[in-house]
Amino acid sequence: MEKKIFTIDEASKLSVKEVHNLYTNFINPNQSQIFSLLPYGKDNFSHAIGTYMFTDSGKKILDFTGGQGVLGLGHNHPRIINARINFQKENKVEVHKVIFSKYMAALSSSLAALLPDKLNKSFFLNSGAEAVEAAIKVCYKSLNGKNKYILYSDKSYHGKLIGSGSISGSYRIEKNFPKMENCVSFKFNDPDDLEKKIQECQNLGGIYSVIVEPYSASMLESCSDLFIQKLIDLKDKYKFKIICDEVFTGFYKSNYMFYFQKFKKFSPDVLCLSKAIGGGKSSISAVVMDEDVYNNAYNKLSDTFLHTTTYNAFGEESITALEAINIFSEKDFHLKVTNLSKLLSEKLQFLKNKHPDKIESIKGTGILNGIVFKSYLSSLGNIIEKLPLSFINNKSFFLKKLTASAISSELYEKYNILASINDSKNSNHLCVAPALIINENDVNYFFESLEKTLNDGVNTKSLQIIFEFLKSKI
Numbered sequence: 001m002e003k004k005i006f007t008i009d010e011a012s013k014l015s016v017k018e019v020h021n022l023y024t025n026f027i028n029p030n031q032s033q034i035f036s037l038l039p040y041g042k043d044n045f046s047h048a049i050g051t052y053m054f055t056d057s058g059k060k061i062l063d064f065t066g067g068q069g070v071l072g073l074g075h076n077h078p079r080i081i082n083a084r085i086n087f088q089k090e091n092k093v094e095v096h097k098v099i100f101s102k103y104m105a106a107l108s109s110s111l112a113a114l115l116p117d118k119l120n121k122s123f124f125l126n127s128g129a130e131a132v133e134a135a136i137k138v139c140y141k142s143l144n145g146k147n148k149y150i151l152y153s154d155k156s157y158h159g160k161l162i163g164s165g166s167i168s169g170s171y172r173i174e175k176n177f178p179k180m181e182n183c184v185s186f187k188f189n190d191p192d193d194l195e196k197k198i199q200e201c202q203n204l205g206g207i208y209s210v211i212v213e214p215y216s217a218s219m220l221e222s223c224s225d226l227f228i229q230k231l232i233d234l235k236d237k238y239k240f241k242i243i244c245d246e247v248f249t250g251f252y253k254s255n256y257m258f259y260f261q262k263f264k265k266f267s268p269d270v271l272c273l274s275k276a277i278g279g280g281k282s283s284i285s286a287v288v289m290d291e292d293v294y295n296n297a298y299n300k301l302s303d304t305f306l307h308t309t310t311y312n313a314f315g316e317e318s319i320t321a322l323e324a325i326n327i328f329s330e331k332d333f334h335l336k337v338t339n340l341s342k343l344l345s346e347k348l349q350f351l352k353n354k355h356p357d358k359i360e361s362i363k364g365t366g367i368l369n370g371i372v373f374k375s376y377l378s379s380l381g382n383i384i385e386k387l388p389l390s391f392i393n394n395k396s397f398f399l400k401k402l403t404a405s406a407i408s409s410e411l412y413e414k415y416n417i418l419a420s421i422n423d424s425k426n427s428n429h430l431c432v433a434p435a436l437i438i439n440e441n442d443v444n445y446f447f448e449s450l451e452k453t454l455n456d457g458v459n460t461k462s463l464q465i466i467f468e469f470l471k472s473k474i
């Protein structure tokens with residue numbers, strides 16, 4: 001295919017087929033093939049407002065995905081857009097790191113104001129994985145590099161860089177890449193296994209950190225009070241640092257502003273945030289550090305710039321995050337999200353009671369919920385039987401994931417609803433995790449459409465094609 005330099009206008013006029021070809025030639029051929037087989041891969045999207053996306057062909061799609069955590073405030077929230085337009089109109093300064101930034105200064109204070117007293121030193125980055133990498137480094141350095149080990153849950157997800165990937169139980173980095181040394185996993189939410197692993201590592205060189213997702217957004221499962229209490233006790237005894245990864249859950253997705261606040265007398269030493277803080281527009285993340293941890297790691301003059309990055313809270317990213325935090329902090333915001341969470345929970349329960357033959361369980365809290373379906377679509381069962389076991393570890397688990405995918409395809413094709421599944425190997429639910437600003441009518445429409453889908457049956461044709469594709473790759 002011929003390479004060419006596009007204008008923005010030419011790019012916005014590309015047909016779906018042309019986009020597929022460009023993906024195939026210049027991005028990722030397999031992704032192009034998989035996406036183009038799915039119903040939503042047959043559309044080009046022109047614009048999006050709130051919880052709606054609009055296709056080039058004029059379809060209005062209800063976006064029930066919450067943008068995998070990014071769209072807490074929906075698409076193109078008017079206050080976020082205004083803040084950015086005004087910033088641009090005034091030709092504000094964005095990039096320099098050798099001069100002070102008012103906006104980064106203000107943003108660091110805004111975050112500190114939301115958090116326990118000592119959690120008050122922030123560093124800004126661009127992605128969740130980068131925040132996790134920064135967290136690993138500050139914990140290691142705060143103990144002068146004397147302790148060797150970091151512990152992580154076997155079901156965790158913290159990103160796909162070498163460091164964050166090495167402590168992501170669901171990523172299996174070692175099959176493909178070198179793993180960061182001295183990372184040891186414990187069983188998710190198992191206080192005894194945590195203690196055992198800590199004791200083992202203690203004998204081999206000590207622990208500098210334990211990283212946890214207090215609420216796992218991929219599995220939709222919380223750490224128990226018992227587990228967190230054990231973690232606190234073990235920290236007191238062995239003096240390691242606790243990292244909480246709230247990249248996904250932060251900013252009211254799970255009932256609390258930050259989920260760690262659910263646990264009595266619990267505060268992490270380091271907190272990782274991203275996704276919703278960017279207001280759906282800005283790729284920004286933050287690592288917020290306890291002041292003692294920060295000081296022990298970086299307070300020497302020679303260490304001042306030991307951890308930096310070029311794209312460190314650019315002006316427009318910072319004001320976007322400032323405005324997002326202002327919206328999240330408004331008096332009635334939390335109340336509205338609490339009401340939305342209750343509505344989702346009632347609707348889920350109702351649906352489960354009505355379809356015990358098709359729904360195995362409902363999971364979740366706040367606006368992070370999911371439905372695990374029974375494998376009731378026999379056409380899917382037939383194809384999966386033909387796949388070798390080596391390809392899929394657990395056929396029954398995978399079949400439920402496939403059922404959720406089939407239902408998500410049907411929702412799109414018949415009802416113009418975009419609903420996602422989670423690509424983690426530890427999850428097989430249909431995500432019910434919309435933007436925090438979704439209204440009751442849209443929630444009702446989603447559940448009515450889902451109910452009709454369960455009653456009327458599902459066309460599994462597109463998934464069968466994907467299976468053929470997968471088989472051809474084995």
Ligand SMILES: Cc1ncc(COP(=O)(O)O)c(C=O)c1O
Pocket residue numbers: 126127128129130132157158159160213217245246247248274
């Ligand atoms: C809990 C958690 N941590 C870290 C990450 C990695 O973030 P990113 O994809 O921005 O690198 C994610 C991404 O989904 C996440 O859910």
